[in-house]
Amino acid sequence: MQLATILKSKKITQEQLFMLSVLAVNGGNYLYNLILGRVLGPAAFADAAVLITFLLVLSFAAMTFQLVTAKFSMLFEYQLFQSFIAKVYQNAFAVGLLFGVAIVVFAPTLQEIFNTSSSTMFVVFGCGVPIYFLMSVNRGVFQGKKAFKLLSITYQTEMWSRLLVTLLLILVLDIKSPVIIAIGILASFVFGLIPFKSSNVSFKRQTISQTHKKAIRSFFIITAFYELTQIIINNSDILLVKHYFESYEAGLYASLALIGRIVYFIAWMFVMLLLPTVVQLKKDGKETASVLFKYIGYIAGISLSIVVGCFSFPELIIQLLFGDSYIAMAPLLYKYAIATSLFAISNIFAYYYLSLDKYIPVVISGIFGMLQVALVIGYHDSLNQVVHMQIVAMALLLVIQIVFFKATSKKA
Known part of the structure; x- marks a missing residue:
């Protein structure tokens, strides 16, 4: 009672x-x-x-x-x-x-x-x-x-x-x-x-009115471009693996991707809350950086926990979720989690600036999305190599996003 x-x-x-x-x-x-x-x-x-x-x-x-x-x-x-x-x-x-x-x-x-x-x-x-x-x-x-x-x-x-x-x-x-x-x-x-x-x-x-049409069109175009980069970064690896590898290996990789991407799916929850919050704060003339720091802190903490878990208990996680048929992917689990963690944090930066009508980080994401595709196309001798290429691309993306944030913060 x-x-x-x-x-x-x-x-x-x-x-x-x-x-x-x-x-x-x-x-x-x-x-x-x-x-x-x-x-x-x-x-x-x-x-x-x-x-x-x-x-x-x-x-x-x-x-x-x-x-x-x-x-x-x-x-x-x-x-x-x-x-x-x-x-x-x-x-x-x-x-x-x-x-x-x-x-x-x-x-x-x-x-x-x-x-x-x-x-x-x-x-x-x-x-x-x-x-x-x-x-x-x-x-x-x-x-x-x-x-x-x-x-x-x-x-x-x-x-x-x-x-x-x-x-x-x-x-x-x-x-x-x-x-x-x-x-x-x-x-x-x-x-x-x-x-x-x-x-x-x-x-x-x-x-x-033409004024409103122009504003809508501009935001639509840049958002469409950014979502295209999301499509490339999030899904190109599975489709490329399905193209380059046999069905059995592609199925193993799909299970790896599903487990590793839990970081991104959790980050998406915060993105849904971030955009309307930042837009409203900007509309009211208030500062917005604190919201960015808060959500980055959430995602970084969650990401670290998942990576540590995948590194410490990879076989147990795969056995519990998919069964013994997929156990060959255990050594790659924490590596894939690192790649998705790097992307999830970078994604918070991009959506933050998208909310503020600043589009350079969106272009940056597009460039590194294409880099990821190019790296996987050029280096796919094994599934291990495919994952390594994604870590390289996403690590560079996060570094550039942080540098951009610091540069624009100093100017402001």
Whole structure:
């Protein structure tokens, strides 16, 4: 009785609720991947990993619309907001439709490039792309208005539906096919729209002043460029490994990447809170560096703990998460965690400056994203070498971001 009274007296803020929700979503997504890894085995899991990587690529592409929506939802009010949000929905659906059709049309080519067992899985995935873009704009509204409770619900519905639908299809149909994985992903896009405010959608022509159009366009272009660098840095290694290595090795590497990237997925939670906070502080004329330092401290502490854990108990971690079939990746686990930790901290710098409309760090990220790809293409004699190339690229990226921060801080 006393415990219930204490819990009622301590109100959980929407930000805290969102952070707890993100932890639950990341946990659910990890469970989803772990189950697939155990059920399918390394070779078949390599195909599933391609679809999961495509999902991550899609999420970064759609994140452009989400961040643009979030930022200008905070800055625009009343009629201007209504015109803006309706226009964004129109453009997001058009871009999503374009990407979706491209994936469907080039499905056989994608099968050949990534050595998958099916082209149908790309067709099914492509059909859901326009829905995902609409879902991202919907989330952007919630993020910009700091409606973190509703934002949490959309991530929860997406994650749980993907997990449950996929498992149900595998158990009922007893088919271990990548097409089943694609159907589960498509279903999650539909459920991820919940809750959806249809009143924000309009097919009427929207009127926005040239000044506002220019501001929106500039932020959209630079954000799209940065999300492209995110796609390259986060996903190029898995796709390149799938291209250069046999399916068995690619499946082993996919399990390594999944475990090592837990640092980035946790960092993403702080990025979602960072952008609206920094934009609001800038709008109010207040200093913003303290927010950056706070989130860097969080990510650095979490990263160090994960790297130490991966170094100390690599075999135990892999056995618990994926099983003995993936144990060969144990020596590389802490190294991959180092690479993702370096990137996660660099990412906080980039999003911080993106919130302040300073775009040089975004260009820096793009340069080092291409460097990572070039290094992996040039040096891929072994999976160990692939991981080493990523550490080199991400270490250089972090050093340059820190140097830029110190240089601009002195000028300020």
